[in-house]
Amino acid sequence: MTYILVLEQILNGLQLGVMLFLMAAGLTLVFGVMGLINLAHGSLYMVGAFAAAAVAGWTGSFLLALIASLAAAATAGALVELVVIRRLYQRDHLDQVLATFALILIFSEGTRWLFGSFPLFLDVPSYLSGPVSLPGGIEYPLYRLTIILIGLAIAAGLFLLIARTRIGIQIRAGEADREMIAALGVDISKLYTLVFALGAALAGLAGALVGAIQSVQVGMGEPVLILAFVVIVIGGIGSIKGALAGALLVGMTDTLGGVFLPQLFAVFMDPASAASAGASLASMLIYILMAAILLVRPSGLYGGSA
Template sequence: MDLVLLIEQLLNGLQFGVMLFLMAAGLTLIFGVMGLINLAHGSLYMVGAFAAAAVASATGSFTLALIASLAAAAIAGVIVEMVVIRRLYDRDHLDQVLATFALILIFSEGTRWVFGSFPLYLDVPSALSGAVDLPFGISYPAYRLAIIGIGFVVAFGLFLLITRTRIGMRIRAGESDREMIAALGVNIAVLYTAVFALGAALAGFAGALVGAIQSVQVGMGEPVLILAFVTIVIGGIGSIRGAFVGALLVGLTDTMGRVLLPVLFGAFMNPSAATSIGSALASMSIYILMAAILLFKPTGLYGSA
C-alpha cells in the first residue's frame, strides 16, 4: 500500500468519525442526563436528511437545507420528548426500548408516506464539489474535508457549551443529581426538552451532511445508530470528550480495517478469499475494539462509574 492511499483512507476514517460524533454526542447527552435509552435517535438522523433533501430540491440552497435539517430534527425531537419520552423517565429500560422502537416504526412509515419509498438525492454544493490538492500529491474531495472541519468545530462548540455556560452547568448537574437541581429551582422538564432537542438537532445535521454523499432513504439511520452506541460505550456514557475520541477510534478502525486487512491476508491466500475474509474481520474490528477497551476500563475511556 502506497503512502497516498494510506493518507486518503486516514482522511476517510476522520470524516466517518466526525459524522459518528455528531450522532453520538446527542445520544450520550440524552442518556447521560436523562438515563434514557433512545433507539429512535437514528430516526431523527433520517428526518434531518429528508428535510435537507426536500428543501434543497425546492430552493437549490444547500445552506437552507442544513438549516432545515437542524430545525426539522429539533422540532421532531421536542414533539417526541413532550408526547412520548416524558412518560418514560421513571420507567425501566425495557419500557424505554420498546417505546422508542415503536417510534422507529412510526417515523419510518410516516417518512415513506410523505416522501415515498424511493431514495432522494442531495447534491454537494458547487463551492465544495471539486477536490483539494494536499501534500504528497493527494487530491481529496473538498466536501469531505469540509465535513471533517465542521465536525471539529461542532466538537469545540459543544465543549464550550458544556463547560463554560450556565446551561452547560445545569446539564452537568443534571447528570450528577437531577433531584438536587430540581430542588434548587431548575425547571427539569424544560432542561430535558432542551437537551433532547439539541441531541436531535445534531443527529439531523449529521444526516444532512451525509445525505450529500449517499442516498437519502427510509431506514438510513439504524446502521449509524448501532455504531453510535458502540462509540459512546467506548468513550464513556455521558462524556462529550469520550464521544469525540470514541467516534474517531471507531471511524479510523473501521475504515483502515477494510483497507489493511485484505492486504494482510492477501500475502497468504488468493485475492478473492483475502478480500472476503478481510472485509468480514473489518466489520468485526470495532466490536473487538469495544470489547478490549471494556475489558480494561469497564466505564469506557472517559466514563465515570
C-alpha cells in the first residue's frame, strides 16, 4: 500500500464528508431552530438533482443547473414548510416522523410520475472533467476537488452567516430560547420558512453536485438521508459545528473502513472471503461508530441536552 493511495483515500473521505455536511447542515438547523425532525430531507436532495438534470438537459449549462437545483429545492422546501411542516412544530417527534415519512412517499412517487422510472442524465461539465495532478504526485478528479472546495466554502459561509448576520443572531436566539425571539419582535413564521428553505437549498445543491457523478434516480435521497442522520446524531443535534465534525468523521470512517478492512482481513483469510467479510463489517462500521459515540456522549459530540 503506497502513501499516495492512502492520501487519495483521505481526499475521498473528505469529499464524502463535505457532501454529507451539506445534507446534515439543513437537518440540524431545522432541528435546532424549530425542534423538527425531517425525514423528507432526502426528498429535497432528490428534487435538487432532478431539477439540475432537467435544466442541464434544456440549456446544456451546468452552472444554470446548479442554480436551478438551489431554486427548486428552496421552493419545494418553502412550499412544504408552508403547507405541512409548520403544523408540526408543536407536535411530538412521533407525528413529525410519520408526517415526513408520508412526504417521502409523495415526493418519490410524484417524481416518478413526472420524470418516469428510468434514471436521468446529468454529467460533469467538460471544464471540470478529468484528473488534475496534485503535489505529491496524486492524480485526483478535478470535479471531486471542486466539490470539496465548494463544500468547504459553503461551510465557512454558513458559520459566518450564523456568527455575524442578523438572521444568524435570530437563528441562535431561536435555538437557545424559542419564546425569547418572539418577544424580540422577530417574525417567527417568516424565520422558520427561511431556515427551512435554506436547509432545503443546501440539500438540493448537494443532490445536484453528487448527481453529476452518480445516478439521478427516484429514491436516491434515502441512503444519504440515513447517513446524514448518523452525522447529526454523532455531532450533536442542532449544532452546525457538530454537523461538520460528524460529517468528516463519517466520511472518513466509511471510505477508509471500506478500503482497509478487507485488506486487514486478508492478513489471516483467503482473498475472496476477506473481501466479502471485510465489506460486510465495513458496511456496518459507521453504525458501530455512532453507537460507540452515543455510549460515551449520549447527546453527541457537540450536543447540549436533546
